[in-house]
Amino acid sequence: MRERAAPWRMHQSYEPREVHPVLRDFDTIERVEFLPFWLGGLALGGVAVWQWVVEGRMLGITGQVTQLVEAVRDRETDQAAAEFAKRDPNDILAAIAAATAAETGVEIEAPKHDTADGSRLGMQRHVPLAYRFAFLLSIFVGALLASLLDGSFALRGDLGPSHNAFVGEGWQRIALLLGGGVAVGFGTRMAGGCTSGHGLGGCARFIPRSLIATATFLGTAIAFTLVTTAIMGR
DSSP states (O other): OOOOOOSEEEEEEEOOOOOOGGGGGGOEEEEEOOOOHHHHHHHHHHHHHHHHHHHHHOOHHHHHHHHHHHHHHOOOHHHHHHHHHHSOHHHHHHHHHHHHHHHHSOOOOOOOOOTTTTOOOGGGGGOHHHHHHHHHHHHHHHHHHHHHHTOOOOOOSSOHHHHHHHHTTTTTHHHHHHHHHHHHHHHHHHHOOOOOIIIIHHHHTHHHOOOOHHHHHHHHHHHHHHHHHHHTOO
């Protein structure tokens, strides 16, 4: 009886079959299955909850990168935001009420903010630059450790034989990677978030725009996979 491989490290090679010559390299692709999907889901969900508890915001990689770049580019504004976060929320609410009354001519009683638990206003949520850098660096370190422990770590300049067989090599591969990166960056800014922000945080809170965004990029990925699978004759 053939011994069954561990579920987190199973290898399965595709059997050769007649396909288009350009796609023949796909027959040598080795499929690797790692840890169970539900374990990864629990880990990602736990990170999203931890982010909300610690920072008071939804998990979003694109947002972290954007805010890190803005903080590095404009240190004075970031320092002013840090000082603003230290102010008493009731003083801020009183200043807003006074400015509104001066603009409209109508006296407004400033609302009171309960600071007994040390909470702040949403506009006062400031995350130190070091925290954002550590968060993004930990993503890289975590992926590196996982690949080293799994034995799949390798330095390479492509996305594997399947990618090369589908798009070719040389300038075609570079152009596709650059174009895809620009499209992803532009899309995440236009959509107000990425797969982590919309898919994890937004969908968990049933935010309509997150549900629409997630359905859109997942639907596009599924459609693309079906099309490429049909082209490859799988």
